[in-house]
Amino acid sequence: MAADIAIRTEALGKCYHLYSEPMDRLKQSIFRSRRQYFREFWALRDVSFDIGRGETFGIIGANGSGKSTLLQMICGTLQPTEGELSVNGRISALLELGAGFNTEFTGRENVYLNAAILGLSREETDEKYPKILEFADIGDFINRPVKTYSTGMLVRLAFSVQVAVDPDILIIDEALSVGDIFFQQKCMRRMKALREQGVTILFVSHDLTLVRDFCGRVLYLKHGRMKCLGQSQQAIQRFIQEDHRPEPAAGEKAAPAAERSAPDDDVLAFKENAVWVRDGAPETSAGTGDGKARILAVSVLNSENEMTLAARIGEKLRIRVLYQVFAEEEFHVTVVMKNRYDQIIFSGGSYTLGMEIPRLAPGEMTVFEMQATAMIEAGLYTFAVKLGQRIGSRNKGVEIDATPWLGPIGITWDYENQVAPFFGMFGIPSEGRFMNVKEMP
Incomplete structure (x- = not known):
């Protein structure tokens, strides 16, 4: 040797x-x-x-x-x-x-x-x-x-x-x-x-x-x-891509190659930089709902448009979701995040942001992007993406499709050598000032 x-x-x-x-x-x-x-x-x-x-x-x-x-x-x-x-x-x-x-x-x-x-x-x-x-x-x-x-x-x-x-x-x-x-x-x-x-x-x-x-x-x-x-x-x-792909449903058969849709270059490029990609052709892949829509791939990017699963406290992350619809209905996209103790620390997306849902024809694909600032304590976090439809109450809905839990996303900070922007689980937007008692309103 x-x-x-x-x-x-x-x-x-x-x-x-x-x-x-x-x-x-x-x-x-x-x-x-x-x-x-x-x-x-x-x-x-x-x-x-x-x-x-x-x-x-x-x-x-x-x-x-x-x-x-x-x-x-x-x-x-x-x-x-x-x-x-x-x-x-x-x-x-x-x-x-x-x-x-x-x-x-x-x-x-x-x-x-x-x-x-x-x-x-x-x-x-x-x-x-x-x-x-x-x-x-x-x-x-x-x-x-x-x-x-x-x-x-x-x-x-x-x-x-x-x-x-x-x-x-x-x-x-x-x-x-x-x-x-x-x-x-x-x-x-x-x-x-x-x-x-x-x-x-x-x-x-x-x-x-x-x-x-x-x-x-x-x-x-x-x-x-x-x-x-x-x-x-x-x-x-x-x-990340291989160990988080869902297993095919029991008895499910993939469509013959001739029947599969051929994704264009933009879709292929999205999947190449994704942290999760669904196996199989979109129209044959297993989902959790009734087949009205399917999540195809998820990517996480930093401010420089690079695929990442890491950020320092205060940095911005962009989560992009490629999905395809099979019904002329409205579908909301939600991102759910959990900490290492399996506690949901965030759940939000197109509905909570008050976004207008694009009208898509059956078979069309689109991308939802959510930008979030990592104002959470240093640690590891998993996340999942869900497609859903609102029903009844303003804050209730039905799940159409979902990814498995993905990640982990690592949030870091050098606590020993740098002043932390906050202490605790979350950074709440805040401001402060000193004033003389006589200046108080």
Whole structure:
């Protein structure tokens, strides 16, 4: 393997044998190749890529896509079933919360235990211990058993040890999702410093905004196979589109190719920059209503007309919705947003904005755009788009079609170094002034 390559995989795969009953495992050991009593499950198959020395490489995918299996093979805790794997350099990995810690030992004892596992001598650990303690910032808990730690304290200590050993390759698997925002920022500053020092970083996270901003290239895995390997924005866009497409309705058959409508260049261009696209031809795709209208694609753009799923507090986002109607009726478009606690924090659109609905002939498509200022606290938010019709009461309607929950949209702010525009969940339009008592109206 070339010196400038840190990790190389060639047709890598991992297969597990699944037995229906415990007795089948015994039968298999007796009869061996003469008869098969198990089912094969390939957690990972035919995965090939190179990671350059000093590169920051991301891996994304839904739960069960094979991300953790791949990382464990790279770290050497799992052996591949097929393919080749080469690693050039000392690995430091944070794969599972509390992995490698003895819960009966104190934090200090676990620091020395983990440092020894990572190849440090007692003298080297003595030298690094003050920095580890300072970075973890858990106070007197360092002398208490780890079983008394909160999850946040545990990841603080684990991360502090991993980054203190001067690794050639640092692997992080979702561990930074635990802990408060200030410690997460502290970890990111440390990881950026390691990147500048030439450390190869392999980063796995469901926070797509963080992956996009931190990683140069990204691997997207689905059902254990490579779906996309490329620049971060490209891989993330592919993941969003594929993992949020609705499944065809039971018994539904796609129309023959000759019957499908051929979208024009503008529609194709819209879909290429969308965060979600409905599968199938518009007139045959499944919806949630009675077929009067269908949402075809949704995009999210920033003020520079670039596809994005990230914004700083106070920045504007534009959500565009491409939809097609099949009845000469009025259809309102609504955008619904939820926070990480599944609370609806916003629901509004063409109706609440008092917009006049365009009259479209059956088969016509149009685009609705809503511009919103992100005056909400930093965090991750999902959103959905709905088509509906008003009935009865002014604020009641019937749903005609809807997307699945999309995103997440990441709202960020550097709370440590910049004055926040507000504190709390929302920024309410407000103004203030100082005045003399005599000047009061």
